[in-house]
Amino acid sequence: MRITPSRLVYSFVVTFLVVGFIKMLQYQSGTSNQDCANSQNSPGDQQRLDFLAGRVHKVLEILQSRHFLCYDSLWASLYNEGPRNWDKSVEFCIIGDELTRQDEGFVNRLFKTQDLILEYDHLDGSYWVKLSPEARHSGVPPVQPGSLDVSARLIQFQHSQSSPTVMRKIGLKRALLPEDCDNPLLECFPNRLALDPLPQIKYGSHSLPGPREGIEIQKYHYPDDW
Numbered sequence: 001m002r003i004t005p006s007r008l009v010y011s012f013v014v015t016f017l018v019v020g021f022i023k024m025l026q027y028q029s030g031t032s033n034q035d036c037a038n039s040q041n042s043p044g045d046q047q048r049l050d051f052l053a054g055r056v057h058k059v060l061e062i063l064q065s066r067h068f069l070c071y072d073s074l075w076a077s078l079y080n081e082g083p084r085n086w087d088k089s090v091e092f093c094i095i096g097d098e099l100t101r102q103d104e105g106f107v108n109r110l111f112k113t114q115d116l117i118l119e120y121d122h123l124d125g126s127y128w129v130k131l132s133p134e135a136r137h138s139g140v141p142p143v144q145p146g147s148l149d150v151s152a153r154l155i156q157f158q159h160s161q162s163s164p165t166v167m168r169k170i171g172l173k174r175a176l177l178p179e180d181c182d183n184p185l186l187e188c189f190p191n192r193l194a195l196d197p198l199p200q201i202k203y204g205s206h207s208l209p210g211p212r213e214g215i216e217i218q219k220y221h222y223p224d225d226w
Contacts, residue, residue: 044141048131049083049150050204051140053090055114056129056152057208062110065098068198068209070155071221078215082204088148090203093211094156095167095194099127125171127154157187157194165191189220 053073060067069077070093076084083090099107104120111118115135119128129152136142143149157167162179168186181188193211201210211217 042141042144042147043085044144045088045147045150046083046085046204047139047141048143049087049090050206051137052116052129052131052150052152053083053203053208054206055116055131056090056092056154057206059111059114059116060092060094060099060154063098063102063107066095066194066196066198066209067092067154068095068194068211069093069201069203070211070217073203074210074215074218077201077203077208077210081202087150089151089153091153091155093194094127094154096158097156099154100156121171123172125156125169125174127156128152129154157189159191160186160188167191167194184223187221189217193217 057067069091071091072087073083073089073091076082076087108118111129112132115132115137117130117132120126121128130149131137131143133143133149156170158170160166160168160179160181163181166181166188167190168174168179168181168188174183174185177183177186193213193216195212198209199212200207202208
């Protein structure tokens with residue numbers, strides 16, 4: 001069979017969609033596994049999550065990356081002033097490309113100085129951060145054997161090309177989507193909610209950045225069950 005440019009493009013698109021579907025299933029599976037683990041949290045998980053949130057915030061400040069608590073972690077901060085006893089992850093929204101435009105080796109080394117392990121999901125455009133299993137921190141209980149350890153998720157947003165007043169999610173699975181924000185995968189929200197100076201809100205033992213206007217951003221993160 002003769003290979004034509006159109007067939008090559010078609011093969012690329014099909015491969016991209018298949019990989020995206022597999023990654024989506026993996027992500028959903030991971031979320032399901034995390035939900036199961038949430039019912040078995042140990043008392044030390046909240047302390048580890050509080051500690052992790054402070055470490056991640058410190059590194060992002062050094063990198064001058066604008067960030068704030070969002071999604072479930074925003075609920076936890078506004079209504080519980082910290083991680084809840086079922087939380088396994090702390091979520092930060094990252095604004096702009098201050099993180100991805102810097103040298104990858106430098107960014108990884110900086111996180112390692114805080115005993116953090118950084119992984120990037122190119123398809124989703126987000127980072128996952130965990131405490132180094134080799135590190136021991138005074139006053140922070142170790143992860144329980146056989147238990148899923150806590151993590152931080154850094155979710156990146158950038159200005160929409162069609163509207164500079166709107167922020168949208170990045171990632172390869174969204175690269176080919178139109179910029180009109182009609183697709184829910186983009187999770188667009190008004191830029192005004194992420195403008196500096198950001199308010200400080202309580203999360204455990206820390207004061208961390210939060211979005212402007214309190215819970216207003218949740219209307220865009222959870223449009224179907226607001």
